[in-house]
Amino acid sequence: MTTAERKIPAPAVNPEVKPYFDAAAGGKLLVKFCTACGQYHHYPRAICPHCFSERTEWREAKGTGTVYTCSVLKRGVPVPYCIAYVTLEEGVSMLTNIVDCDPEAVHIGQKVKVVFKPTDGGPPVPMFTPA
């Protein structure tokens, strides 16, 4: 299976998260970091969900991580696909798809790396593939 067979809905980009998707268009994965409490968070917010400080900034993630959990949806869709939470090296987990591989072979604990996939009329979004 390749993602080309599946239409990926465009993300509804809003001003708060526009830099994330602008970076994705340039092939970079950003994560929000709070300089007040020293913690990363995802999905990104202007105000840190951990300590409520406004001192959050975008940092480029290493782009590697580990599958926290996953599932292949097989019914009601034209092409089965693997949805997953990936825990980034930075310590936060993000919802994503594992692509460019046999979805049935994806498993918890698997090492993965980021790839960017085009969406239907929007910016590309980060997905992951076996490292």
Add this chain to the structure above:
Amino acid sequence: MSIKRKACLVGAYEHPTRKAEDKSVAQLHAEVAKGALEDAGLARQDVDGYFCAGDAPGLGPLSMVDYLGLRVRHMDSTETGGSSYLIHVAHAAQAIALGKCNVALVTLAGRPRSEGSSGTQPRSWGANLPDAPFEAPYGLVVANSYAMVAKRHMHEFGTTSEQLAWVKVAASHHAQHNPHALLREVVTVKEVVDSPMIADPLHRLDCCVVTDGGGAVIVARPEIARSLKRPVVNLLGAGESPKGQAGGQLTLTTSGAAWSGKAAFEEAGVKPGDIRYASIYDSFTITVLVQIEDLGFCAKGEGGKFVADGNLIAGSGRLPFNTDGGGLCNNHPANRGGMTKVIEAVRQLRGEAHPGVQVKDCGLALAQGTGGQLGTRHGSATLIMERA
């Protein structure tokens, strides 16, 4: 201040329909309201508080109070998905304790079966949902959200598909006695694990039904409850808790029931071992298993062993659950299972459940709801009730 014995569940009604192509959603709300009032022995003009959630058409209570012709002095439209109605019962008790109303009506209704709703299709909550840009592109639907919880639970604790299947098997044993249940056939563990895979590791028979219909309950001041001709059901304790992704620090195998349950047990002054019957939200088999652990019926990670071998079946198991057949077999109206959880707990406490599933001397019951999605963010709500 506590709500303990400050309010009673005096009316409960579950709509018998499972497909309502020829009715409107508002009409279904009215039919269940009428049914609950008749069950209680109250009249519409006795109602002075009204509660509804996101299934109600239009602008919540504003639309429905007008449609139903109510005159109320208190209203609440707390929306926590399928668990809303348990929270409504708790909030109604609070309002009654504070003197804000005497008789509160809570309604739920919807037509997802007629409207072609499915757990494998995305649901839109609008572009302003902050998490939407980070979920919609990835094909997050109800089924794969819960499936990811199941997969992680299996990984951490060794839970098996067969253990999950026992939840469905128990529900089907109960549904055979319910003439209104959508699925009345008793199924086996093998039939569950052999049913088509929807979102691995969840099979078709791990998923709840999609049904039209609804239900209503009425919460009233104890003096009013005692004046009616029905068995008195006291509310003893309640808890509510949202749980989400915590900024990316995931703990998917624990639900908000860990907090809402603790609060409810503390307020009620009882322990999990005291509970004679439990309505446990069953959108999927995994939902039941996680909540049973978090409510303290067994240790975290032991849910698989706990639910196996028929331990949830009334008459033989140690924790009879969802004796109406639950969302897995009976009814999941409006894709929201909380109302029917309260209704079956009331039936059990009144001794009005089907004789084939009635728990003997059922004096203490729990109802547990989980709305939203276990795999992303959800609202947990717990009620503990006693027969007076």
